[in-house]
Amino acid sequence: MSEQDSGILDVEDEEEDEEVPGAQELVDFSPVYRCLHIYSVLGARETFENYYRKQRRKQARLVLQPPSNMHETLDGYRKYFNQIVGFFVVEDHILHTTQGLVNRAYIDELWEMALSKTIAALRTHSSYCSDPSLVLDLKNLIVLFADTLQGYGFPVNQLFDMLLEIQDQYSETLLKKWSGVFRNILDSDNYSPIPVTNEEVYKKIVGQFPFQDAELEKGKRAQCLARCVKGERETMVIGWIWAFRESSTEVDDMIRKSTNLLLTRTLSNCLQNVIKRKNVGLTELVQIIINTTHLEKSCKFLEEFITNITNVLPETVHTTKLYGTTTFKDARHAAEEEIYTNLNQKIDQFLQLADYDWMALEPGSRASDYLVDLIGFLRSTFAVFTHLPGDVDAHSTMSGKVAQTACMSACKHLSTSLMQLLLEAEVRQLTLGALQQFNLDVEECEQFARSGPVPGFQGDTLQLAFIDLRQVPRFHHRGTSGWTVFPAGSWELEAEQVDGDAAKRGFQPEIQNNSSKG
Secondary structure (H helix, E strand, O other): OOHHHOOOOOHHHOOOOOOOOOHHHHOOOHHHHHHHHHHHHOOOHHHHHHHHHHHHHHHHHHHOOOOOOHHHOHHHHHHHHHHHHHHHHHHHHHHHHOOOOOOHHHHHHHHHHHHHHHHHHHHHHHOOOOOHHHHHHHHHHHHHHHHHHHHOOOOOHHHHHHHHHHHHHHHHHHHHHHHHHHHHHHHHOOOOOOOOOOHHHHHHHHHHOOOOOHHHHOOOOOOHHHHHHHHHHHHHHHHHHHOOOOOHHHHHHHHHHHHHHHHHHHHHHHHHHHHOOOOOOHHHHHHHHHHHHHHHHOHHHHHHHHHHHHOOOOOOOOOOOOOHHHHHHHHHHHHHHHHHHHHHHHHHHHHOOOOOOOOOOOOOOOOOHHHHHHHHHHHHHHHHHHHOOOOOOHHHOHHHHHHHHHHHHHHHHHHHHHHHHHHOOOOOEEEHHHHHHHHHHHHHHHHHHHOOOOOOOOOOOHHHHHHHHHHOOOEEOOOOOOOOEEEOOOOEEOOOOOOHHHHHHHOOOOOOOHHHHO
16 A cells, blocks of 8 residues: 555645545545455455455554654654554554454554554654754654544553653753854853943843843943853743643743753853863953853843743742752852962962072062062952952952952962972072062062952951061071071071971071081
8 A cells, every 4th residue: 555545644734624534535445345345255254354464464564664764854754654644544444344354452453563663663763863853843743643543542652651752852952952052152252241332232132131230231241141041041942842741830840950951061061161171261261250140140031931931930839940040150160269270370380480599699679570570460360350240149249259369369379389489409508688589579479468459358468478478588597697698497487477397397497607608
């Protein structure tokens, strides 16, 4: 029996008001009826019944064999479903128009075989599909296929159960798609504020990212924000367009779970990868903090968007909580930690340029060049931090805690690193001139701390980062005076604030006199 005579219509191409022809209008059953009549007259009806059923079983196996490339296009699935529906519509018609040529037990046996083979074929071929649009179209086709056969009395619950499996695959393919989209957005972004030149541009931006805030007027959102929100919205809709028999509460739960996957896995991973990228700079990290701050504040609009779709209020009992704010907070905190690490690495790079002459007889006229450049870098860096938003929580307020933490961390790291220069094993002795030069560098650090590079420090809090380092030049040799060269370990520190272990390693007093140097 040809596909043209299969007895199934492509309902999508039919007008709603057009009468759908039945099997008898599409298929000529007269040859079957004549053969049945002839065999019945000859007393061999059972022979024909067995022959008919045997041949139809063979035809069923052919119909249930999917083409190898079925997963490539929707037409492949449609042709496959047409053949199956056509076969069973014909058998149902034979069941109701003949007396015993086929019976319900025979039909049920065929359908059970067909159902298992169909589900197995769909599982296999749908797993090859990477296009979420094709998976969604397949879902609609399966629903049509199941509803059609259910109308003829065939049980199709297993098909609807399988739709839940395909739904998971649909979510995965869509998340993979948006993972690539998010990567492209983040890679192509210039991590600078959006320039708003006129009201038309402003309205266009707000239309993509409907967020009202005074900071927006200053153009402090990056261009990636609106595109990221578009991805969030599209993924939230997947639960709604996939739903076919669920209640509004179940649809709401489905949408929220899909959104959480998008936020906590897809977008979060993309943000973390950008933050950990080797070539990301401090300016970019600052803009990432700004972006994630605004994205966090946009989560309330995601809640409203879901409520408009499902009419389920977020305060409803058992409503799945959105993890958007947590996701963006985690990303922002990761960016903050990366700033601290990045700053310390930059300080280390400057310190590699330090070239102290520990045997110099006279100090220079000013602080070392490398340290002057380092202090200049720190000043410009902390000036950038003033662009960060200051109206979320205390930890994300760059003009507050984060900027202060970054500044204090940098100063402490600088102080510790300078101390290590003195404690190196290679420094066996040093001159008073070298110590005086070192003192100039310490004073430069203290001047930087006093200048208030970041507002919010109380009193001399920032200067305390260099308190241990300040004690080093203030020493006196036990019982001697007028020395110009000091062996390593021949001085003692005046202040108790200096780390005890450091003193044991580098500054254990050894009584020597000037003549012993000769």
